[in-house]
Amino acid sequence: MLIDQCAYSNRWRAVTPAAKGIFALAGFVSAFAAGTPAAALCIALLMSATTIFGAGIPLARFVRAACVPFGFFLLGSVSLACSVEYHGGDFSIVWLPNGPAPVARVVARSCAALASLLFFALTTPMIDQIALFRRLKIPETLIEIMVLCYRMLFVFSATLRDVHTAQDARLGYATPKLALRSMGSMAAGLTVQIWRRAQALHLGAMSRNGEGPFRFLAPVFINSRRDVGFAIAAGALVLSLSCL
């Protein structure tokens, strides 16, 4: 998973997730507070530059992570650019009925918000994010689902890849009908694994008196106060951009 790999290997891995969260939050607030599309695009550029040059995420990886949501932006902007009008029994499509400004505003805002999301996601590993959620008093039940989900999704991804390769080698995806059948049996096999793995995990937890909430050693961030201070200052700078 590209974003997960970057989150563990970036330059700011040792920076406290609270600082990165504060900076990303400032980016989100600025994206919505930006008065003009140009200001929102400035915020998007600043957040992207921070991710690439500050955290050291390679440009190619950043672009790969951003290209799928960016494709949605393009598709979405086409749907916003046209308007359906109804006159005397006839539907007609009108392009840019209110000019390009409303579409530009939404796309620029989304770019800024996406850059903020990518900053947080590409620099903060999921285990740090979960630790942050725990500090933010997210309900323990949700935290437990997150912990298990994160730990198991790589196991399932590997299994899914292996089964898919085996089915593909036997022409299991040669036609749409065969593909549906192959996917059905693969998903059914995985569904059964859910129960088996859950039972095995439960037995393992019970044998260690693991009835309470999951507890893990949280990583120690030695310069957390300094980092949070920097994040607040940088966040204020980003917020000031929204006033442009």
Added chain:
Amino acid sequence: MHITEGWLPVEHAIAWSLASVPFVAYGIRVVRKKIQNKPEYRLLLGVAAAFTFVLSALKLPSVTGSCSHPTGTGLGALLFGPVAMAPVGAVVLLFQALLLAHGGLTTLGANIFSMAIVGPFAAAAVFRIARRLRASVAVSVFLAASLADWLTYVTTSVQLALAFPDPDFVSSFLKFAGIFAITQIPLAVSEGLLTVMIFNALARFNPVELREMNLLDEIRKAENGEVRA
């Protein structure tokens, strides 16, 4: 299709988040009670969330030649119940935003409402109605999964039309629903067929595990233990 990061105006993003909170909170409460009575349920839900996340990565072939991924809302609702799917779906959508940049944090509430609340509840309701109308298990599963998928995208269209009522809500809704319909109607049919395939395979090869699922009573009624597609 998830609503992308930053796409909704801030008032709408907050309103949909507030609308989703009671369902997720109630789901957490129900799940917590269930875990107290049956501790292994905790691990089952966590693993199920991972499964739903992985399932959403599957590329589903479509009649139009395009491909997309299953939402998994119908399948999840039938296996785990719609109430449990609210917190599980919330986690899956959060992970999709943070690990795949698919969806977003500001649009999380709106996406939870359409995919983790409307979809699962619609699936459960359609399944019950279909069974009461004496439809076979296979037909009921197909209708539940397909209609859950459609209703998810109808809800997304409503959310987008409310956010961008141009020139009015109805026209805007027709526009967004029309665009989604091109891909989603065939995809919903594909997802319905896939879900029936999954239940077919489960009933044929793993009837023991089915006894743990919500559909146990329905599957038991199938005389030979196999759902006819």
